Structures are given as C-alpha cells and as structure tokens.
Amino acid sequence: MLIVKKFGGTSVADKERIFNVAKRCIEDYNKGNDVVVVLSAMGKSTDDLLAMAADINPDMPKREVDMLLATGEQTSVALMSMAMRALGVPAISLNAFQVAMHSTSTYGNAKFKRIDTDRIQHEIDNRRIVIVTGFQGINKYDDITTLGRGGSDTTAVALAAALHADACEIYTDVEGVFTADPRKVPNAKKLPEITYDEMLEMATLGAQVLHNRSVELAKKYGVQLVVRSSLTTAEGTVVKEVTKMESMVVNGIATDKNTARIAVIGLQNTPGVAFKVFNILGKKNINVDVILQSIGRDNTKDISFTVSEEQADEAMEILEENKKALTADHIECDKNVAKVSVIGAGMQTNAGVASKMFEALYNAGINIRMISTSEIRITVLVDEDCADRATKAAHDMFIED
Numbered sequence: 001m002l003i004v005k006k007f008g009g010t011s012v013a014d015k016e017r018i019f020n021v022a023k024r025c026i027e028d029y030n031k032g033n034d035v036v037v038v039l040s041a042m043g044k045s046t047d048d049l050l051a052m053a054a055d056i057n058p059d060m061p062k063r064e065v066d067m068l069l070a071t072g073e074q075t076s077v078a079l080m081s082m083a084m085r086a087l088g089v090p091a092i093s094l095n096a097f098q099v100a101m102h103s104t105s106t107y108g109n110a111k112f113k114r115i116d117t118d119r120i121q122h123e124i125d126n127r128r129i130v131i132v133t134g135f136q137g138i139n140k141y142d143d144i145t146t147l148g149r150g151g152s153d154t155t156a157v158a159l160a161a162a163l164h165a166d167a168c169e170i171y172t173d174v175e176g177v178f179t180a181d182p183r184k185v186p187n188a189k190k191l192p193e194i195t196y197d198e199m200l201e202m203a204t205l206g207a208q209v210l211h212n213r214s215v216e217l218a219k220k221y222g223v224q225l226v227v228r229s230s231l232t233t234a235e236g237t238v239v240k241e242v243t244k245m246e247s248m249v250v251n252g253i254a255t256d257k258n259t260a261r262i263a264v265i266g267l268q269n270t271p272g273v274a275f276k277v278f279n280i281l282g283k284k285n286i287n288v289d290v291i292l293q294s295i296g297r298d299n300t301k302d303i304s305f306t307v308s309e310e311q312a313d314e315a316m317e318i319l320e321e322n323k324k325a326l327t328a329d330h331i332e333c334d335k336n337v338a339k340v341s342v343i344g345a346g347m348q349t350n351a352g353v354a355s356k357m358f359e360a361l362y363n364a365g366i367n368i369r370m371i372s373t374s375e376i377r378i379t380v381l382v383d384e385d386c387a388d389r390a391t392k393a394a395h396d397m398f399i400e401d
C-alpha cells in the first residue's frame, strides 16, 4: 500500500512530537507499506516568519515572503528525516523544487498545476520514507510560491492524487471533523464521516481543520481522506463522496471572523452597475462572497458584499479610485463582522431549516445583517462580537445532545 500521511504544525512542534510522528510513520513502513509524509512548519513558526517579514518591510514583498515562509516547512522535513534516521530507518526530505511541484505564479495563493512523481517514486523504489514540504510550489519562473494559509493539506491531497496513493491521512490536533470547532463549542460532536460537498462548504466558511483547496482536489480526483489526531489512536473522520450515515439535516456549523463587509452606497439604479463594481474587483483578484443589493433613497441602489479582511483595504482603495465611474455616493467598510453558517446535505430534502436558524438567532437576541444560501448551506452575517454566541445558538438548535 502507498500511504500519504500529513502532519500539521502542532503535531511537529517540538522534538518529542517529531519523534512521535516519526514512529507512527515507521510503523506503517515496517508493515511493508510505501510511506510519503507531508509536513507543515513547526508550531507557530509560519506566524513568526510573517511577523519578522512585517517588521523588516511592512510592504511585505510577496515573492520574498514566499521565499521566507517556505523555510518553515523545509526545517520540519529535514528534522523529521534526521529523526527517522536516528531510529534506523532510511528517510529522505524533499522540498517543492526537488520534487518539482509546479504551481501557478500567484505568490501567497498559488494553485498546483502539475506534480512530477519521478523523484518521489525513485526514492520509494529504494525503500525510503519520503518526507515532502507542505504548503509550497514552484512557478514558471522557478520561484517558490506558497498555497495560502493551511495549504499543507492541499500538498498532501495533490501528492496522493498524483501518486495514486491507497490512503491519504491528515493528522492534526483534534480527533477529526466536528459539528463545530471543538475549541469554541465544547459539546461539538465528532463526525464519523462527511461528504466532500459538506466538507468543502465547512472549510470555505471557516472550519480551518482542512484547507478548502484540499477538499476540492480530493473530490476532483476521488481521493478519500481521513482526518484524525496525531496524539491519540482514536478513529477519525472519513471525507468521501457519499456517506452511509442517514443524512442529518445539519452536519456542522462553521464560523469565519476573517470577514469584512463593504457597502457601495447611492449607485445609479441602471443596468450594468453591479457588473462594473464586481468587474473592477475581479480584475484585482478580490474574492467577493455574500452579496446583497437593496434600494436606496431617490431611485438609487446600494450594493453590499463581504470579502476577507486581508483584501478589504485593497478593495476599498480600488473602489474609491473608481467612485465616480461607478456613480457611487460613498463607500463604507466594516471589519467587525463574522459569517456563521450551518451546513448539511439533508437541507435539500428538509424544509424549514432557514426559519429554525433565524429562530435560534432571534432567541439569542442576535441581529442578522446579511443572508446567503446554497443547496446545502445557510450563511448569516452578524456582528463579530456576537459570532461565538450565534455559533452556539445554531449548534444547540440543530445538533442533538
């Protein structure tokens, strides 16, 4: 069997944890399996590197930031290989350049295009455990890119797909995917399994237990994932196409505080205005999420939408520059908002989920600022300081004890 095993930052945070991971990998190797390991940077080292960069140059030149961040993963793979060798097992560490993990050019948010498997296969054929840096790629200029925060999961899935692995295991600091963040909602329950579609919504809407691109890739290439703890042997959560479980109406609640709301106010009420607003943002690669259009005063209209907090200033800048052309009266930005979403495939066949969600928030005295839905999700925008209470209220309403 070829197994891809990915370990996140907390799982390799110190010497003891590195040896713990090394031993778990060696167990599989000693059973005759081929083992490819993907690692994140140790502990909070990516945050530390970002802080160092900001301190030296607040402009944070993107190419150099990626060059810097990639060293975090390089440190952990080299140390892991040393740990395995200290335990008498042949191991080799490889970075994205050595593997040749080709990505798009966008620094900080690159996507994989193609992965060469020759080098890894060669090492596997020589019965080595291969340890690969997560989170990084190389672009057409032979520069190092990174995949966005949490991107090591995506490296693991991309490698599992490229190598036709028999298993892809994501080890983290919780025992699987829960009905809500178990650190925020203590009575959250571990899900034995979840569909790709539900997991994709959860990941995109704030459950950082998996990088959303990793779920997208897993679905595309049919890679079944297991999310489990690196510290216990508890069975984790299987992420796959369909689940055997009788579909619960709501499987999870996700919370995303990394959200800003922008309102473009007093626009002319004529065709093409919305197009102009979103075209300008699209050209700058700004991802727009929940959108609301409402009628303003004097036959004008207002368009509000959410973006991630990191992109809010850039979005405001470009909109302000184009204020006249857009016919806007003024533009506002509010970073103190959060998205709370309930997710479940069962919603498709169950009426009344939205009204129950609104009831839960009403009972908790929480005001809803925007609403957006898909077939399997309802998202509301609330004030950031209400987000945790809103999450708990929705959890209590939908998830049985």
Ligand code: ADP
Pocket (backbone or CB within 6 Å): 007, 008, 009, 010, 011, 040, 150, 171, 172, 173, 174, 176, 177, 178, 179, 180, 181, 182, 183, 202, 206, 207, 208, 209, 210, 252
């Ligand atoms: P790693 O470093 O292993 O990649 P992350 O911090 O990226 O770990 O992801 C794991 C964290 O995700 C958990 O510690 C937990 O707080 C958070 N999390 C958020 N939502 C969920 C959820 N629905 N189920 C499990 N964990 C969640």
Ligand code: ASP
Pocket (backbone or CB within 6 Å): 008, 009, 040, 041, 046, 047, 072, 134, 135, 148, 149, 150, 151, 152, 153
């Ligand atoms: N080290 C990177 C981060 O902290 C990638 C990852 O952990 O997946 O975002």
Ligand code: MG
Pocket (backbone or CB within 6 Å): 008, 150, 151, 153, 208, 209, 210, 211
């Ligand atoms: Mg992660």
